[in-house]
Structure formats: C-alpha cells, structure tokens
Amino acid sequence: KLVVIHDDKVDRTTNGNGYVRDLTFEEIRKLDAGKGEKIPSLEEAIDLLKKGKQRIAIEIKEPDTLEGILTIVKEEGLSNKVIIVSFWHNVLKRIKEIEPEIKIGAIFVGRSVDAVSLAKAAQSELLCLKHKYIDKEVVVECHKNDIGVNAWVVDEIEDIEKMKELGVDIISSDHPDRV
Structure with missing residues (x-):
C-alpha cells in the first residue's frame, strides 16, 4: 500500500x-x-480530497511507486484532477506515455541554465522551483510556453507577496493560511 x-x-x-x-x-x-x-494511505487521502474542487498534487519520491499511483488514480477516476510532480523527469515522461491526460510537473532543486527547456523536454505542464530562483523572466518564459509555475516552499509573507506579484500559478507553503 x-x-x-x-x-x-x-x-x-x-x-x-x-x-x-x-x-x-x-x-x-x-x-x-x-x-x-x-x-x-494514498486512497484515504484521495477520498478526503476528491470531494473538493481543488487539484490533487502527488509527488513521486520513489520511481518504483509509479505503477501503484497510476492504478489508484485511474481506479478513482481522477486522471483529470491530479497533477503528478517529481524530481524524476524520466518518470514524468513515462506518465505521459501511459496516461497523457494526467498533468505533470518537473521539480528542480536549483535554477538550471534553462529550466523551461528541461520542463518542456519532460513534457511538463508545470515547472516546480524553489521560490528564491523565480524571477519575472522565468514566469514570462514559462507562460509563453504554456507551462505553469509552482513556487515552493514559500512561508514568509513578503515572499508570498513577491510570488503573487510575479504571477506564479501555484504557491506551495507550510502555512496555507498566509497564502
């Protein structure tokens, strides 16, 4: 499980x-x-969340969990309500081969020379980047390429406001009440 x-x-x-x-x-x-x-369990969490209108974000931390995650997502009929994110970009490509309707997000630890190109290569609809590496250039380039921007982990109010001003699409925070 x-x-x-x-x-x-x-x-x-x-x-x-x-x-x-x-x-x-x-x-x-x-x-x-x-x-x-x-x-x-993943099933229990999905049961709690699927009643709402929000998208469910699932991070794949271990590549060998992919098949089990996809099975649960398909069984629950949530292919259009989840976004699967991972540092494992080869796993994200595999998701698109198996279930092309599932949205995926490529996570990057640091600011790569060309994170947008790497996200596109992974067929990602979302670029997930630490907030300190996000600037207007990243947001504009992503949006020009139909890629959303997820800023993580943004906990301080001034950082949250900056991300909003930059136009990021998702703010991940340990303090959602501040967002």
Missing part, C-alpha cells in the same frame, strides 16, 4: 524511526503522527 508522507524517513513526523520503504503498511499505521493522527 502507498502512504502519504513527505519525508523518506518517519523519524521527524512520527514517534517511530526508519525509512518508509523499509516499513510495512501495518508498521506505519501503528505510528503516531501527532495527537493520535495516523499516516494516511
């Missing part, structure tokens, strides 16, 4: 320790993520 967790280890966010990939679903379910909260 696939679970929804940001980190590759459970140490920081639960009362457990170890790598997610080394634990069984049953072991993960026994962990406390704070105040009795459990780490949800």
Whole structure:
C-alpha cells in the first residue's frame, strides 16, 4: 500500500524511526503522527480530497511507486484532477506515455541554465522551483510556453507577496493560511 508522507524517513513526523520503504503498511499505521493522527494511505487521502474542487498534487519520491499511483488514480477516476510532480523527469515522461491526460510537473532543486527547456523536454505542464530562483523572466518564459509555475516552499509573507506579484500559478507553503 502507498502512504502519504513527505519525508523518506518517519523519524521527524512520527514517534517511530526508519525509512518508509523499509516499513510495512501495518508498521506505519501503528505510528503516531501527532495527537493520535495516523499516516494516511494514498486512497484515504484521495477520498478526503476528491470531494473538493481543488487539484490533487502527488509527488513521486520513489520511481518504483509509479505503477501503484497510476492504478489508484485511474481506479478513482481522477486522471483529470491530479497533477503528478517529481524530481524524476524520466518518470514524468513515462506518465505521459501511459496516461497523457494526467498533468505533470518537473521539480528542480536549483535554477538550471534553462529550466523551461528541461520542463518542456519532460513534457511538463508545470515547472516546480524553489521560490528564491523565480524571477519575472522565468514566469514570462514559462507562460509563453504554456507551462505553469509552482513556487515552493514559500512561508514568509513578503515572499508570498513577491510570488503573487510575479504571477506564479501555484504557491506551495507550510502555512496555507498566509497564502
């Protein structure tokens, strides 16, 4: 079973320790993520979110989870409600081969010489970049190429305002109430 967790280890966010990939679903379910909260399965998270109108963003952190993720997305009829993002650009290309209607986003750690060309090469509809590397030039170039811009992780109010002024399409934040 696939679970929804940001980190590759459970140490920081639960009362457990170890790598997610080394634990069984049953072991993960026994962990406390704070105040009795459990780490949800992908199906549980989708059930909560699919009632809304928002798009569901799924980040692929391990390439071998692709088939399981696509199976769940197809079974739930969510191909047009998800955007799958990843640092693994070859995985994004594979998604487009299997399910071309699913929107994808290429994540970059730093500002590459030509992130827009790399995003286009990955057939990505979204460029996901740390906010400190986003300027007007990046936003304009992306939009000229029908590529959206996702700024991450933007937590400070002044940075959020700057991203809005630049015209980014998505602001990812640990403080959505500030956005």
